[in-house]
Amino acid sequence: MSSCWQPKDDFWFNVTFIYHKETITHSSVYLTGDFNGWSCSQHLMVACSEGYTVTLSLCTGFYHYKFFSDDAWFHDDHNPHRGGERGNSVMFVHMDPTVYGLRPQSPPHRDYHRPETPRNHFHTLSPSLTADIAAHGILQRLVFVYLPPSYSSDPTRRYPVVYANDGQNLFSTPEHCGGPCMGGWAMDAHCDHHWTQGTLPEFILVAVPNSDFVCIGNRTKEYCTADFQDTSQDPYICYLVEVVKRDIDATYRTLPDPCHTVAMGSSNGGLCAFVCAVNHSQVFGGAVCMSPSFWHVDRDNHAAYSLVQSRPQPPSRLYIDSGDGLGDNRYDVKMMSDTLTRCGWKHKYLLDECASRMPHGMTHLETAWGARVLDALKYVLDS
Template identity: 30%
Template sequence: MTHSKIILTIAAVLTLTACADKNPAVASLTIKVTPPADYSASETIHLVGSFNDWALEGDQAYPLSTDKGELSTTIPVTEKNVFFTLVKNKNWQLMPANEMAKSQCIYLHQATGDDAEMAVHIPLWTGDKPLKTAEPSLSGNIVQHKDFTLPQFARSSDIDVYLPKSYQHNPDKTYPVLYMLDGQNIFNAQSAHSDEWRIDELLEQLTAAGTLDEMIVVAVPNSVHRWVEYNPWDFKDRDGKAAQGQGELTIRSIKDTLKPFIDSSYRTKPQSANTGLAGSSLGGLMAIYAALAHSDTFGFTAAFSPALAVENMHGKNVLFEAIKQQQTIGNSKIYFDMGQMEYGNYEQIEQLNSLLLKQGFQAENLKLVKDDLGRHCEVDWSRRFPGALKWLQAGI
């Protein structure tokens, strides 16, 4: 080998070494899983998450393997926050549930840059028979109105009303009212689909500490037709078929029937500036719709992780199209948020914010929160609730 070639070879080695120093070995996360007691070796369990684009098939799939009776798998950690869950038999309907057979939130691992282990216990899969019954978890003064008639849907619904601590002791005081959709998840672990929001506990603590002002909260549960009743516009359903949204009827059931009852039964501040609507996911879509179409009733709204993937039969985003066509802009305050993992980035929620501003909403009436740790579940919506309500209460 000539002298020049030796020099070039040494230079190449030094370059590779320098590159290696700049790109250290990727850290790993080993996830060890304790499956339900009736687990069978014939079942498959796959780990899916942000690290593999939630893939169940192909080269990106991560099936759990058994080693000395322990189920585990190891994944590379290339991002600060790793979101993941587990799927049984490649069926998205079979995911981790707690002992009450209620679905659990997506798991979160916050990386430190070092190799790590994480233990996950799965009591049940969604759809399994519960191991125990969920206990009631109501706190404070909650009045339950059983079988409240909603003529808009020709059915009845159980309505729960949270009254502030001072309500019984201060008969001259009146209160703002917040209506919350998916009401079965708001106060009570027993009725919640998965986790509850714990709004009663939060308000008891935060109003006692003076962090939040007192208000009445009315929990309005959904029906088995939630997908239709929480869509304000006609849309393309999960099977690609045209579906007629009944979201307007849902708002009318609150505006024309429930709100007059609440205002006549309790000491409320009935004006629109003191009346709010909040919801998550499709309920968040409804909250934004209320601000667009019913600002005369709802002066403030909160949309937690609003559903931003609903399309019409032309493949257009139903919410974005509605905003573009909005003729009049009310004075409603809108809080809306999103977790980064929910859509993989913040592009859609930023587009929503831009469209609202372009259409005439005042910047001071909009509050966008981006949550890098946010997941699509009640646990994180509850965590963001105090901040949302504190901003909305300003000026009430």
């Protein structure tokens, strides 16, 4: 997998690693981790009073690492945090040095529950990572699964699946989503209402939390791929396809073909959903991309446009939108819509004129996305 990802907007810090040894017995010690492709020869550590040391410049986020010497691997005895199948040491870089460590994972506290039905429609899974994906910084996490009303009563029926990025934001969870002023999308309550009314096709919602739900993480690194043109080796997309989708299809009665598989997200998560659908239309036949952050590709979107123009097989159902207020990227999204039209791609574009209804005219936030997500899903599921 690629280890050359370079962020554009993150903070970088000098981080000193120390391999603590009271008695120096090794001829040479190397620092190896996901930041250097697990190279055993790139970062030679130098002897110091505490053992061996080396200093690297790293951006905010989480990293797996070990020490390598005499053909053996050693974790960091002075770091209590472990991750991955091989017990890698996990280190966190943040502008606030007091912020560190893995967060305790638990299902969102949902204020809403489906009335008059058994409470077995909200599930949690923890898909096991493959060693190569875990080695590149993808942390294991809980995945939330919300089942439609007929799932229990109709045991022969199979369902489309929507895979949603930033999955901790989707439910009736006021304590998530950056605080109560931003709120959750309340998709559990809204989907139930429309499912009952017959105004929304039933589907299985798979909500995949971002890395910041697990630890300080780096959501930008996880969602904004290193190579917009080739994501076949992108760690997060491989995790979504090879780990999460694999387990969902094995556990639930899904319709696993691309015609019934949708990627969904907002902002960076919306960009990731777009990339998934465009580069992997053989897996994701549809995508809901709400206020996708095309600025992370390049300011003029040349790479994004080149990608669209070079793809002979577009996804069959593509939805993109933006708000009209502060913090949204309405012009980038409109330019992309125009490009899709010129290339003959079927899609739906929406400019949501919602700034007048939002605090301080901000439209790039959870409440705006939650208000229009169901109409977006109707489009991609009914097409």
